[in-house]
Amino acid sequence: MDAPVTLITGTRIGIGRHLAEHYLRLGHRVVGCSRAPVEWTREGYKHYGADVADEKGVKAMFSEIRKSYGRLDHLINNAGIASMNHSLLTPTSTVSAILATNAVGTFLLSREAAKLMKRKGYGRIVNFSSVAVPLKLAGEAAYVASKSAVVALTHVLAREFAEFGITVNCVGPGPLATNLIRSVPKQTIDRLLAQQAIPRMGTLEDVANTVDFFLKPESGFVTGQTIYLGGV
Amino acid sequence: MEQALLEEAQAARHEMPHRDDEVRQVVDLIIDNVNQLRDTQGLKAPARLDSATALFGGEGFLDSMALVTLVVAVEQAIEEKFGTNVSLADPGAMSQEHSPYRTIGALADYALRRLRAA
Numbered sequence: 258m259d260a261p262v263t264l265i266t267g268t269r270i271g272i273g274r275h276l277a278e279h280y281l282r283l284g285h286r287v288v289g290c291s292r293a294p295v296e297w298t299r300e301g302y303k304h305y306g307a308d309v310a311d312e313k314g315v316k317a318m319f320s321e322i323r324k325s326y327g328r329l330d331h332l333i334n335n336a337g338i339a340s341m342n343h344s345l346l347t348p349t350s351t352v353s354a355i356l357a358t359n360a361v362g363t364f365l366l367s368r369e370a371a372k373l374m375k376r377k378g379y380g381r382i383v384n385f386s387s388v389a390v391p392l393k394l395a396g397e398a399a400y401v402a403s404k405s406a407v408v409a410l411t412h413v414l415a416r417e418f419a420e421f422g423i424t425v426n427c428v429g430p431g432p433l434a435t436n437l438i439r440s441v442p443k444q445t446i447d448r449l450l451a452q453q454a455i456p457r458m459g460t461l462e463d464v465a466n467t468v469d470f471f472l473k474p475e476s477g478f479v480t481g482q483t484i485y486l487g488g489v
Numbered sequence: 490m491e492q493a494l495l496e497e498a499q500a501a502r503h504e505m506p507h508r509d510d511e512v513r514q515v516v517d518l519i520i521d522n523v524n525q526l527r528d529t530q531g532l533k534a535p536a537r538l539d540s541a542t543a544l545f546g547g548e549g550f551l552d553s554m555a556l557v558t559l560v561v562a563v564e565q566a567i568e569e570k571f572g573t574n575v576s577l578a579d580p581g582a583m584s585q586e587h588s589p590y591r592t593i594g595a596l597a598d599y600a601l602r603r604l605r606a607a
Binding site for chain 1: 554558561564568
C-alpha cells in the first residue's frame, strides 16, 4: 500500500482534527494522538492516547507505528497549549507545562519521527509556531517563549535532518476560531488582527493550505522556513 | 548527598554484572549493524570488529553522522531482538573518557544498562 502515513499530534479538536480529516480525504493513512480520548473516528484513522511531552508514551507510539506501517512520511507537530497571563502572575508550573508540550514535545516527536523517516530517506515535518512570536505578544510570555523555541528548533532540525531527505518547516497561524483562544478578550484579538496585513481571523483551511505546501514532494528544497499567516 | 547516592548506584551496578552471553549478544548485534552500514552505506569500518574496536572519538572510525545512524540502527535492532524500546541518547557522547560510544564494548555495556533500567 503506497498511501503516505501522516502523524498529527493534538487531533482531538481544532486544527489537529481538521488536518486529520483533511489528510484522510486526500487518501493518507493518518495516525493521531492526544492526551484525552477522541470522540470521533474515521476509516483509515488510528488514534493513540499519548502526551507529547511524555518520552515513554511517545516512544511506545512510534514503536507501534513502525510495527504497523513500517514507515512515516509526514509529522505535523500541532499539539499545543497556551495560557494568557501577565508574567508576574504566572506560576513556574504553568511555564514548565507550556514549554514541555510546545517545545519539548516538538523536539521529542521530531527526533523519533526522523529515526523512522531516515530509513526511507524521505520525510516532511511541519511544526506549529504562532504570530504571537513576531508580534511579541504581551501577556503570553511563556507561550511566546515556547513558540520561539519551536521556530529555533525548526531552523536547527532542518539542517540536522537535511541529509536524511527530511524537511522541517513551520507554520505560524494568527488568531483562529479554536478553543485555544476562547478565553482571550475580544479587544485583544482585535488589536492582534489590526497588526496583520490582512486583518481577519484565520481559518482552518488557511492552515491546511500552508501545511499542504510543506508536505508536497515538490517542496523538497524548502526547509527551515516559517510562514506566518495573515501577513505578520 | 548526591555523590553518596551516585556511589551507591554505581556499587549496585557492580553487584549485578552483565552476563557474558548477554554482552556477547549485544556486541554481535552492534557488529551486525556496523557490517550492514558498511554494505548499504559504504561505511569505512575496520575489517575485524570486536568489543575493543574504537567507534567514536580518538581512533574511532565513525564521524558524527555515522554515529547517529549506527545508534539509531542499534536502538531499533535492540527493540526487535529484546522487545524493549531503549534510548541510547547520551549527554556524555562527546566525552573521550566517559562516552558510551567510545568502543563497541562500551556501547554494548551502555545498551545493557539501559535495557535493565527499562
